[in-house]
Amino acid sequence: MPLIDTDVHEGFAGIKDLVPYIKAPYKDWLAQGAWRGFSQPFAYTSPGNGNRADVQNEDGSASVSDPAMLKRDLLDEYNVTKAVLTGYFYPTGLKMQYDFASAMASAYNDMVAEKWLSSDPRFAGSIQVNARAPEAAAREIDRMAAHPQMVQVMLPIVDDIAYGHPYYRPIFAAAERNDLVVAFHHTVFAQGPYGMGLHYIERHSLIPLAIQGQVISLILNGVFDEFEKLRFIILEGGFSWLPHTLWRMDREYRQGRVEVPWIKKLPSQHAHERLKLATQPTEDMTTDQLLKVIDLIGTEDLLVFATDYPHFDFDDPDAAIPRSLPDGLRQKILWKNAADLYGFDIPDQHNRATAAE
Amino acid sequence: MAKEHEIAASADIRTGEMTPVRLGRSTIILTRLSCGTLRAVSGRCPHMGANLQFGCITGMAQGPEYGKIEMTRENEVLRCPWHGFEFDLRTGDPAVPAPKGQAMKLRLYEAKERDGRVYVSS
Numbered sequence: 001m002p003l004i005d006t007d008v009h010e011g012f013a014g015i016k017d018l019v020p021y022i023k024a025p026y027k028d029w030l031a032q033g034a035w036r037g038f039s040q041p042f043a044y045t046s047p048g049n050g051n052r053a054d055v056q057n058e059d060g061s062a063s064v065s066d067p068a069m070l071k072r073d074l075l076d077e078y079n080v081t082k083a084v085l086t087g088y089f090y091p092t093g094l095k096m097q098y099d100f101a102s103a104m105a106s107a108y109n110d111m112v113a114e115k116w117l118s119s120d121p122r123f124a125g126s127i128q129v130n131a132r133a134p135e136a137a138a139r140e141i142d143r144m145a146a147h148p149q150m151v152q153v154m155l156p157i158v159d160d161i162a163y164g165h166p167y168y169r170p171i172f173a174a175a176e177r178n179d180l181v182v183a184f185h186h187t188v189f190a191q192g193p194y195g196m197g198l199h200y201i202e203r204h205s206l207i208p209l210a211i212q213g214q215v216i217s218l219i220l221n222g223v224f225d226e227f228e229k230l231r232f233i234i235l236e237g238g239f240s241w242l243p244h245t246l247w248r249m250d251r252e253y254r255q256g257r258v259e260v261p262w263i264k265k266l267p268s269q270h271a272h273e274r275l276k277l278a279t280q281p282t283e284d285m286t287t288d289q290l291l292k293v294i295d296l297i298g299t300e301d302l303l304v305f306a307t308d309y310p311h312f313d314f315d316d317p318d319a320a321i322p323r324s325l326p327d328g329l330r331q332k333i334l335w336k337n338a339a340d341l342y343g344f345d346i347p348d349q350h351n352r353a354t355a356a357e
Numbered sequence: 358m359a360k361e362h363e364i365a366a367s368a369d370i371r372t373g374e375m376t377p378v379r380l381g382r383s384t385i386i387l388t389r390l391s392c393g394t395l396r397a398v399s400g401r402c403p404h405m406g407a408n409l410q411f412g413c414i415t416g417m418a419q420g421p422e423y424g425k426i427e428m429t430r431e432n433e434v435l436r437c438p439w440h441g442f443e444f445d446l447r448t449g450d451p452a453v454p455a456p457k458g459q460a461m462k463l464r465l466y467e468a469k470e471r472d473g474r475v476y477v478s479s
């Protein structure tokens with residue numbers, strides 16, 4: 001069966017890897033060590049310090065910088081048909097020096113194109129931007145969209161102005177005119193409603209809440225209405241919360257639509273039509289429980305598979321998406337829904353084989 | 358009838374360390390508890406199948422009160438390299454019970470030592 005992994009974290013061995021790609025004057029800044037890169041405001045508690053303990057990056061960060069290692073551990077090991085690279089270096093995290101952050105996004109994109117995308121046709125890429133400078137981000141999207149393997153724009157979950165705010169509209173406009181998906185991924189700076197808590201376990205449990213806030217912001221601020229062709233994917237935020245969020249927004253819409261009449265559809269309809277959620281990290285549900293959640297979500301077309309390689313909360317495709325699911329549904333989650341989202345042309349081997357019998 | 362396999366030298370198996378050995382198509386991890394007792398466990402995590410030899414041997418974290426971590430039973434817990442689940446090396450049980458309807462016990466093998474060699478039954 002084909003397999004599409006929608007969340008694979010490539011990286012660099014250290015921030016200085018961007019020196020060859022970044023424009024002046026920032027080339028000197030990075031070369032001279034003027035900035036050391038992001039650090040997370042907490043300690044990891046997993047045996048591999050954020051990564052799977054059997055995968056270590058050179059600089060100890062939660063990513064992997066060697067394409068050959070990633071191909072061996074993931075693409076070949078699991079027979080992955082397409083792997084969407086999502087990075088974990090998000091310049092939006094810099095809350096000042098916007099031009100520097102935008103330049104780092106461009107440099108990172110060029111590094112990914114040269115080092116990763118060109119190394120294997122199974123890789124698809126995400127365009128990194130500095131979302132705090134939306135016009136510059138839009139120009140970067142226009143520039144990188146020409147690369148045939150770039151399939152989406154990556155927006156990291158921020159802790160201040162949610163993405164439904166009109167401030168970010170140029171980014172969505174650029175994604176739409178370039179026929180790209182918009183992806184969201186949590187960050188080391190994403191916050192729950194009361195911050196990150198006092199423990200890593202709190203911070204990690206709060207991630208879905210940070211993401212729910214973004215879904216609510218996007219739909220109820222009319223992003224789905226203004227950009228009618230745009231499709232969205234949320235990575236690493238879980239999915240079992242979605243029925244609640246959709247029911248709640250639908251109810252609010254029925255009672256309070258008068259305030260936002262430019263929203264033309266029920267929030268659940270927008271989500272069903274153009275939102276995907278990646279399954280990782282699955283929550284140790286039984287097959288019955290998973291089927292119930294999907295039934296409550298209201299469509300089989302919304303979930304897509306992700307491993308989150310090389311992070312510690314990696315989902316193994318066979319263990320995370322039970323073989324006891326109905327075959328058609330399992331195929332949708334493991335590859336068909338993602339193939340539809342990204343327009344990957346993947347022959348339906350399974351059906352072909354059946355037809356030939 | 359269980360079959361006995363000679364798989365390692367006793368002297369190579371140390372407390373707090375993991376020694377992976379092949380047994381047919383499986384990997385078995387050998388270690389010793391602090392008291393010296395030999396342990397032989399499956400090399401595959403019962404959760405999602407991670408290769409446990411990349412995990413670590415640790416103790417059981419206890420929290421007698423808020424904000425206080427006490428490590429007890431040193432070298433009696435194996436933590437998985439992926440999601441970090443903890444398995445009790447005395448029983449194979451996960452430190453946190455599995456969700457209802459799911460099996461999550463680490464397989465223990467019967468292991469013996471004779472004349473400086475380690476034997477495992479399968």
Ligand code: FES
Nearest residue numbers: 402404405437442
């Ligand atoms: S695979 Fe071992 S804890 Fe998940």
